[in-house]
Amino acid sequence: MNLKIALFGIAREIVGQSALEVSAPEGQSARGLLQDLHARYPELARLSSLAVAVNNEYAAEDAPLREHDEIALIPPVSGG
Amino acid sequence: MNLKIALFGIAREIVGQSALEVSAPEGQSARGLLQDLHARYPELARLSSLAVAVNNEYAAEDAPLREHDEIALIPPVSGG
Amino acid sequence: MIHIDLTDQPIDVAAALQLVEAEGAGAINTFIGTVRNQSTGRSVVRLEYEAYDSMALHQLRKVAEQALEQWPMLQQVAIIHRKGTLYIGDVAVVVAVSTPHRAESFAACQFIIDTLKQVVTIWKKEFYEDGDVWVAAHP
Amino acid sequence: MIHIDLTDQPIDVAAALQLVEAEGAGAINTFIGTVRNQSTGRSVVRLEYEAYDSMALHQLRKVAEQALEQWPMLQQVAIIHRKGTLYIGDVAVVVAVSTPHRAESFAACQFIIDTLKQVVTIWKKEFYEDGDVWVAAHP
Numbered sequence: 001m002n003l004k005i006a007l008f009g010i011a012r013e014i015v016g017q018s019a020l021e022v023s024a025p026e027g028q029s030a031r032g033l034l035q036d037l038h039a040r041y042p043e044l045a046r047l048s049s050l051a052v053a054v055n056n057e058y059a060a061e062d063a064p065l066r067e068h069d070e071i072a073l074i075p076p077v078s079g080g
Numbered sequence: 081m082n083l084k085i086a087l088f089g090i091a092r093e094i095v096g097q098s099a100l101e102v103s104a105p106e107g108q109s110a111r112g113l114l115q116d117l118h119a120r121y122p123e124l125a126r127l128s129s130l131a132v133a134v135n136n137e138y139a140a141e142d143a144p145l146r147e148h149d150e151i152a153l154i155p156p157v158s159g160g
Numbered sequence: 161m162i163h164i165d166l167t168d169q170p171i172d173v174a175a176a177l178q179l180v181e182a183e184g185a186g187a188i189n190t191f192i193g194t195v196r197n198q199s200t201g202r203s204v205v206r207l208e209y210e211a212y213d214s215m216a217l218h219q220l221r222k223v224a225e226q227a228l229e230q231w232p233m234l235q236q237v238a239i240i241h242r243k244g245t246l247y248i249g250d251v252a253v254v255v256a257v258s259t260p261h262r263a264e265s266f267a268a269c270q271f272i273i274d275t276l277k278q279v280v281t282i283w284k285k286e287f288y289e290d291g292d293v294w295v296a297a298h299p
Numbered sequence: 300m301i302h303i304d305l306t307d308q309p310i311d312v313a314a315a316l317q318l319v320e321a322e323g324a325g326a327i328n329t330f331i332g333t334v335r336n337q338s339t340g341r342s343v344v345r346l347e348y349e350a351y352d353s354m355a356l357h358q359l360r361k362v363a364e365q366a367l368e369q370w371p372m373l374q375q376v377a378i379i380h381r382k383g384t385l386y387i388g389d390v391a392v393v394v395a396v397s398t399p400h401r402a403e404s405f406a407a408c409q410f411i412i413d414t415l416k417q418v419v420t421i422w423k424k425e426f427y428e429d430g431d432v433w434v435a436a437h438p
Contacts, residue, residue, distance in 0.1 A: 008351050009422030010433040048438045053420070056354040072351055072420075078434035079348070079355075079380060079421030080332050080392050080412055088212050089283030090294040128299045133281070136215040152212055152281075158295040159209070159216075159241060159282030160193050160253050160273055160401075174313045177331070183387055186335035189328070189408075192316070196325035196399060248322055260335060266409045269328075273401060 001026055003033065003065055006072040011050065014043045024065065030054070031061040037073070048076045081106055083113065083145055086152040091130065094123045104145065110134070111141040117153070128156045162224040163238040166216055166282075171240050171251040180236035185258035189265035191273045193253040195246050199295075202288045209243040209252065212281035216241070219280045223272055231268045233259050239272060241282060301363040302377040305355055305421075310379050310390040319375035324397035328404035330412045332392040334385050338434075341427045348382040348391065351420035355380070358419045362411055370407045372398050378411060380421060 005020045012018050024033060030052035038045040051074040052059045058074070065071060085100045092098050104113060110132035118125040131154040132139045138154070145151060163179045173192060180188055195207055224237045238256045246252055255272045259265045284295045302318045312331060319327055334346050363376045377395045385391055394411045398404045423434045 006351065008420065009349055009424070010436045012349075013433075047436055053351075053354055056357040058418075070353075072354065074351070074420055075422065075433070076435040077416070077418065077420055078423040078436075079350075079419045080416040086212065088281065089210055089285070090297040092210075093294075127297055133212075133215055136218040138279075150214075152215065154212070154281055155283065155294070156296040157277070157279065157281055158284040158297075159211075159280045160277040173316060177312060181333070181388065183336045186333055188331040188333065190331070191401065191404070192327040192329070193401070194320070194325055194327065197322045198399075249320065260337075262330065262332070262412060263409075265330070266405055270402075270405045 001028075001067040003028070003067065003069070003071055006070070008072065009075050010047065011044060011073045011075045014041055027064045029061065030059040030063050030065065033065060050075055081108075081147040083108070083147065083149070083151055086150070088152065089155050090127065091124060091153045091155045094121050107144045109142050109144055110139040113145060130155055161236050162221060162228070163236070164217060164220045164224065165240040166211055166213060166220070166243060167240065168242070168244040171242055171254055173251060173254055176238050176240050176254045176256050179238040180256045180258040182235040182258050184260055185235040186260055187262035187265040188256060188258045189262070189269040190254065190256040191269050192251055193273070195248050195250045195252060197248045199286050204248065204286050204288060206287045207246045207252070208285045208287070209246065210283045210285070211241070211243045215281045220276065223275045223279065226275065227257070227268045227272050230271065231259065231264045233261065233264055234268055235259060237268075237272070239276065241280070243282065300375050301360060301367070302375070303356060303359045303363065304379040305350055305352060305359070305382060306379065307381070307383040310381055310393055312390060312393055315377050315379050315393045315395050318377040319395045319397040321374040321397050323399060324374040325399055326401040326404040327395060327397045328401075328408040329393065329395040330408050331390055332412070334387050334389045334391060336387045338425050343387065344426045344428060346385045346391070346426065347424045348385065349422045349424070350380070350382045354420045359415065362414045362418065365414065366396070366407045366411050369410065370398065370403045372400065372403055373407055374398060376407075376411070378415065380419070382421065
């Protein structure tokens with residue numbers, strides 16, 4: 001399946017674009033997606049944290065991703 | 081000596097005027113003044129608290145009062 | 161810097177906030193006390209605040225100084241208290257503090273309003289449909 | 300009642316305060332975060348806030364709902380966050396809550412700003428004379 005991933009802040013800068021399309025096996029987990037992306041963009045692994053959001057909620061590590069989910073990478077937030 | 085005492089809030093209402101002049105022995109303490117006033121105005125003794133202020137500071141119970149002090153009775157405050 | 165006021169005019173909250181703005185202060189905490197429509201289950205119509213002005217101003221300044229001692233990082237402190245007749249929704253008191261860091265802004269602001277209520281010589285009389293009470297006067 | 304906003308326009312603090320006024324609420328606590336001239340010892344020239352808007356709005360609302368669950372006496376909650384480019388002294392965030400009693404106003408307001416900083420998808424980049432940093436990005 002193809003996953004479309006929105007990127008923000010330093011994750012956007014590291015990848016060099018604000019969205020990314022990756023192909024992933026059916027039932028790919030949030031953790032699996034992060035492992036893939038860490039391999040492709042090693043600088044992502046140096047962040048204090050990197051979470052996956054699905055449909056505006058933080059996703060559990062083993063949450064399976066689906067093709068039409070709104071997926072985003074969430075580097076350490078710093079609002080306020 | 082003569083002491084002039086400013087009255088506020090419910091203390092003013094109990095006494096029925098906003099200032100009071102009382103004669104007191106030299107070296108009268110804040111506690112002694114309160115005992116005098118409790119005797120003359122028993123309703124003052126029913127308040128949750130009644131403090132004596134001298135020159136804009138709360139006075140200790142055994143603080144001696146002087147004729148030219150600015151003295152006030154302080155019923156329970158309720159600002160804010 | 162300490163800004164103290166005791167006034168019979170409506171309090172301008174925006175002006176109070178401007179008093180505590182500081183370039184080194186990223187955190188401003190403000191407490192605003194307004195007149196509630198209820199008190200201990202009775203409907204409030206209006207309030208009257210009476211103050212022993214000179215002592216109230218002196219004690220307000222002391223409270224601010226105590227806060228500055230306890231939290232030396234405080235940059236600005238403003239305490240403005242109303243007196244006279246107030247109606248539902250009117251602002252009775254504003255406390256505003258600015259600090260570089262937020263935890264201290266909450267702690268200092270809360271210390272000030274808590275201490276103010278214990279020591280500052282201001283008295284509140286609540287008027288209901290059917291009577292009035294000097295708040296906290298009796299046990 | 301919950302009032303949430305994420306805006307690229309200057310925040311009107313007075314308007315935010317009006318949102319939380321309530322006749323039954325005697326206590327309003329407000330936290331205002333402004334841009335400081337310094338951060339970890341470096342002189343800040345400006346900030347840029349980037350937001351994942353839909354998630355930020357959703358999470359802001361969740362934080363407010365959590366506060367209402369924890370302090371059911373809360374009457375009004377307003378959270379307004381700025382995004383885009385900000386300069387020294389600009390208001391970045393306003394949290395305002397109203398309650399009948401003051402202790403809860405402090406606790407709820409502090410809970411909201413603390414939780415906001417942990418979960419809301421907004422990112423701050425600080426620009427100095429000689430560089431820039433995404434705040435908190437690296438250990």
